[in-house]
Amino acid sequence: MAAETSGAIEQEEQIVTPWEVAAEKGGKIDYDKLIDKFGCQRLDQSLIDRVARLTGRPPHVFLRRGVFFAHRDFNDVLDAYERGEKFYLYTGRGPSSEALHLGHLVPFMFTKYLQDAFKVPLVIQLTDDEKCMWKNLTVEESQRLARENAKDIIACGFDVSRTFIFSDFDYVGGSFYKNMVRIAKCVTYNKVVGIFGFSGEDHIGKVSFPPVQAAPSFPSSFPHLFSGKDSLRCLIPCAIDQDPYFRMTRDVAPRLGYHKPALIESSFFPALQGETGKMSASDPNSAIYVTDSAKDIKNKINRYAFSGGQDSVENHRKFGANLEVDIPIKYLGFFLEDDNELEHIRTEYGSGRMLTGEVKKRLTEVLTELVERHRRARAAVTDEV
Amino acid sequence: MAAETSGAIEQEEQIVTPWEVAAEKGGKIDYDKLIDKFGCQRLDQSLIDRVARLTGRPPHVFLRRGVFFAHRDFNDVLDAYERGEKFYLYTGRGPSSEALHLGHLVPFMFTKYLQDAFKVPLVIQLTDDEKCMWKNLSVEESQRLARENAKDIIACGFDVSRTFIFSDFDYVGGSFYKNMVRIAKCVTYNKVVGIFGFSGEDHIGKVSFPPVQAAPSFPSSFPHLFSGKDSLRCLIPCAIDQDPYFRMTRDVAPRLGYHKPALIESSFFPALQGETGKMSASDPNSAIYVTDSAKEIKNKINRYAFSGGQDSIENHRKLGANLEVDIPVKYLGFFLEDDDELEHIRTEYGSGRMLTGEVKKRLTEVLTELVERHRRARAAVTDEV
Numbered sequence: 001m002a003a004e005t006s007g008a009i010e011q012e013e014q015i016v017t018p019w020e021v022a023a024e025k026g027g028k029i030d031y032d033k034l035i036d037k038f039g040c041q042r043l044d045q046s047l048i049d050r051v052a053r054l055t056g057r058p059p060h061v062f063l064r065r066g067v068f069f070a071h072r073d074f075n076d077v078l079d080a081y082e083r084g085e086k087f088y089l090y091t092g093r094g095p096s097s098e099a100l101h102l103g104h105l106v107p108f109m110f111t112k113y114l115q116d117a118f119k120v121p122l123v124i125q126l127t128d129d130e131k132c133m134w135k136n137l138t139v140e141e142s143q144r145l146a147r148e149n150a151k152d153i154i155a156c157g158f159d160v161s162r163t164f165i166f167s168d169f170d171y172v173g174g175s176f177y178k179n180m181v182r183i184a185k186c187v188t189y190n191k192v193v194g195i196f197g198f199s200g201e202d203h204i205g206k207v208s209f210p211p212v213q214a215a216p217s218f219p220s221s222f223p224h225l226f227s228g229k230d231s232l233r234c235l236i237p238c239a240i241d242q243d244p245y246f247r248m249t250r251d252v253a254p255r256l257g258y259h260k261p262a263l264i265e266s267s268f269f270p271a272l273q274g275e276t277g278k279m280s281a282s283d284p285n286s287a288i289y290v291t292d293s294a295k296d297i298k299n300k301i302n303r304y305a306f307s308g309g310q311d312s313v314e315n316h317r318k319f320g321a322n323l324e325v326d327i328p329i330k331y332l333g334f335f336l337e338d339d340n341e342l343e344h345i346r347t348e349y350g351s352g353r354m355l356t357g358e359v360k361k362r363l364t365e366v367l368t369e370l371v372e373r374h375r376r377a378r379a380a381v382t383d384e385v
Numbered sequence: 386m387a388a389e390t391s392g393a394i395e396q397e398e399q400i401v402t403p404w405e406v407a408a409e410k411g412g413k414i415d416y417d418k419l420i421d422k423f424g425c426q427r428l429d430q431s432l433i434d435r436v437a438r439l440t441g442r443p444p445h446v447f448l449r450r451g452v453f454f455a456h457r458d459f460n461d462v463l464d465a466y467e468r469g470e471k472f473y474l475y476t477g478r479g480p481s482s483e484a485l486h487l488g489h490l491v492p493f494m495f496t497k498y499l500q501d502a503f504k505v506p507l508v509i510q511l512t513d514d515e516k517c518m519w520k521n522l523s524v525e526e527s528q529r530l531a532r533e534n535a536k537d538i539i540a541c542g543f544d545v546s547r548t549f550i551f552s553d554f555d556y557v558g559g560s561f562y563k564n565m566v567r568i569a570k571c572v573t574y575n576k577v578v579g580i581f582g583f584s585g586e587d588h589i590g591k592v593s594f595p596p597v598q599a600a601p602s603f604p605s606s607f608p609h610l611f612s613g614k615d616s617l618r619c620l621i622p623c624a625i626d627q628d629p630y631f632r633m634t635r636d637v638a639p640r641l642g643y644h645k646p647a648l649i650e651s652s653f654f655p656a657l658q659g660e661t662g663k664m665s666a667s668d669p670n671s672a673i674y675v676t677d678s679a680k681e682i683k684n685k686i687n688r689y690a691f692s693g694g695q696d697s698i699e700n701h702r703k704l705g706a707n708l709e710v711d712i713p714v715k716y717l718g719f720f721l722e723d724d725d726e727l728e729h730i731r732t733e734y735g736s737g738r739m740l741t742g743e744v745k746k747r748l749t750e751v752l753t754e755l756v757e758r759h760r761r762a763r764a765a766v767t768d769e770v
Binding site: 129132133136139169170171172173174177178181182184185186187188189190192193198199200201202203204205207208210211 | 514517518521524554555556557558559562563566567569570571572573574575577578583584585586587588589590592593595596
């Protein structure tokens with residue numbers, strides 16, 4: 001399993017772990033290298049076409065644009081699905097702040113699409129215990145954040161009858177705890193050091209956490225949902241920095257007599273100010289938040305969105321924009337549904353015929369509508385839900 | 386906290402940890418050295434007298450005979466008790482085998498006495514998760530053993546209305562899990578290595594277990610019992626090899642705003658074949674089990690109980706018995722209630738006037754009655770209890 005479990009942090013290379021994402025020497029994240037190092041697979045066009053065929057609908061914009069670009073065993077899940085064997089979805093969030101930004105919404109938007117397209121159950125784990133341990137929050141504070149985040153997640157429009165959202169502090173126990181113990185028995189301390197980079201000065205809470213994030217990959221962790229279905233497969237949509245948890249889980253699964261969970265992984269949502277890594281919750285101008293007003297959105301895009309346009313209108317008309325680094329173009333790649341319109345903008349902007357201002361204006365429209373829709377949905381989430 | 390947290394394992398010295406007990410160079414356990422190394426206190430006569438005064442009854446035979454011989458903060462608990470502040474008791478068992486032997490009963494017999502004498506609540510933890518992890522049992526097997534052991538524990542006669550027995554696999558979750566996380570945040574990996582001797586090849590289940598045994602020391606782990614009583618003190622009767630868990634817990638307690646749990650600790654029950662350490666569940670002739678018949682008890686004592694008597698009657702009459710190593714006399718020290726009779730036997734046997742056979746006969750009587758009484762009580766434990 002050497003390829004599956006590699007992932008030790010080396011200073012000269014890029015760093016991708018659940019707690020830190022940094023490109024090599026301040027450049028961009030090299031996803032080919034990452035796939036190579038982690039040992040997962042590229043999500044190629046044939047797989048995307050297969051999904052469209054099986055689900056009888058166009059593939060999600062995130063698939064078309066390569067946002068979700070890597071996977072493990074997604075083909076096996078589709079094979080089983082074709083045979084009439086369902087699977088369930090598992091995704092999650094570490095509730096470290098009240099405000100979610102657009103990058104946070106990406107896995108949830110995609111998961112909702114998967115749930116609708118394949119008509120399968122879904123579990124969503126809020127790792128309040130993790131944040132309590134890593135961010136040094138009190139138990140109560142992390143539970144509060146989990147509850148607030150849950151409302152935003154519910155607002156993404158999941159099928160209420162087929163979705164189970166839970167916080168670890170509420171749910172850990174019983175069958176879930178039994179699986180945590182079974183998993184923990186299969187992973188040595190040396191192994192987690194290799195995967196996650198723990199050190200002797202880390203507290204044992206951190207060391208004991210990986211089984212908590214692994215446990216939802218096994219249907220027996222949810223006896224009230226999947227009783228008697230021990231061979232039910234699990235598909236995990238997540239950002240690629242979560243891969244280490246599931247490499248570990250996949251390593252353990254056969255020893256416990258379970259299927260390895262399959263993964264479908266996304267690249268990182270770029271920060272407003274440019275492609276240096278993940279967004280940072282500590283810099284409000286690095287991201288668009290679901291709580292931002294239309295005015296906030298417009299200001300942030302105009303003032304902080306890193307532009308690939310030239311420094312003067314003349315130069316811009318002459319050279320065109322650098323699409324590789326332009327943030328508004330990238331954001332439109334995520335959120336502008338219409339492939340044709342996007343292609344048009346890319347061509348016009350790249351050749352210099354369209355100006356930065358126009359692109360930013362279009363992005364402002366798209367994001368404002370998205371955020372508005374989300375806010376309305378969130379307001380409809382009552383305590384009882 | 387250097388004195389409190391010492392306990393690292395050194396090869397030349399005696400070894401006392403929750404998983405291994407071995408005397409120096411095959412000799413006897415040196416309890417003075419142990420108290421010194423661990424940093425706990427001797428339980429002296431004035432404390433024993435104080436207990437008798439406060440409870441209005443003679444102190445338990447285990448106190449009179451020095452079986453429970455060490456403590457931490459027992460005086461503070463008694464001070465509080467005098468002020469009208471109750472405390473609760475916490476003890477436990479790792480259910481690694483179905484059959485309990487007399488050594489296993491010692492802490493429970495003493496705890497029952499404490500409960501009756503002070504009229505306080507009691508929690509008893511069955512660490513089935515621990516045994517699942519250390520003895521490599523399946524979850525189901527360790528739960529089964531826990532259930533079987535619970536019957537023997539209940540048969541010790543605790544106050545049903547004031548006693549909560551739980552197995553970890555059943556109970557971990559909610560407030561208990563929250564305390565596990567809080568505790569885990571306060572203990573580094575290096576610290577548990579120092580206390581328990583874990584290594585990189587140990588699985589992370591072991592590393593994550595200490596907080597599970599620590600959590601019952603805090604009343605907030607039992608909201609259904611102690612709601613609103615966060616300042617309730619805890620007294621833990623246990624064998625002294627459990628001290629490391631609670632040194633760690635006492636270290637953590639003030640950081641969480643809890644009282645440090647107090648401890649009252651016993652020496653090791655000697656194996657039938659002699660004082661080399663703890664009994665071993667893998668050698669049935671090293672102990673008297675609660676399932677032994679009267680005939681088996683008689684046979685075991687006659688055949689295997691290490692005798693301090695001389696090799697011939699002549700020598701014995703001349704030199705007397707070596708009371709330091711004689712197992713029947715030691716066992717009588719534990720279980721013969723009558724101080725005068727014990728003193729008489731010690732004098733007569735030590736001077737050579739009483740023979741080994743008589744001592745063994747008396748012991749057989751005492752133990753047979755004890756085991757019989759236990760068996761009757763156990764038979765009365767129905768599933769519903």
